[in-house]
Amino acid sequence: MDKLTAIELAGMTDKEIRIKIQLVLAGEQPEQKTLEQHDDLYPAWRDGVKNKHIPVTARGCQNLIGQRKGARVSMREAAHIWNTWGNRGIGEGYLMFNPDYQEGNRKAKYILA
Secondary structure (H helix, E strand, O other), X not given: OOOOOHHHHHOOXXXXXXXXXXXXXXXXXXXXXXXXXXXXXXXXXXXXXXXXOOOOOHHHHHHHHHHHHXXXXXXXXXXXXXXXXXXXXXXXXXXXXXXXOOOOOOOOOEEEO
């Protein structure tokens, strides 16, 4: 069974946490395969975000995958990849959680540190 880590949960909304717990209890992670297929694009995403050529959004992540691999990913899959990469960026020190972000307020979830 997948372990839920504090870092992974820190950037999630209450709804996302509930869904994640349900998936873990059911032994399912539908977006994990998609993440593994596209994780090689993380360095390009990171560099684009740092240089402000790629927005720090799920749509920016989705567009990068489409441009580089010609692959179509759903917004749900793109959001999973984006959250994973965003949390990774926080760990690497170039991103931080936006203190003004609240679910639904249309503020960026991650901002450059």
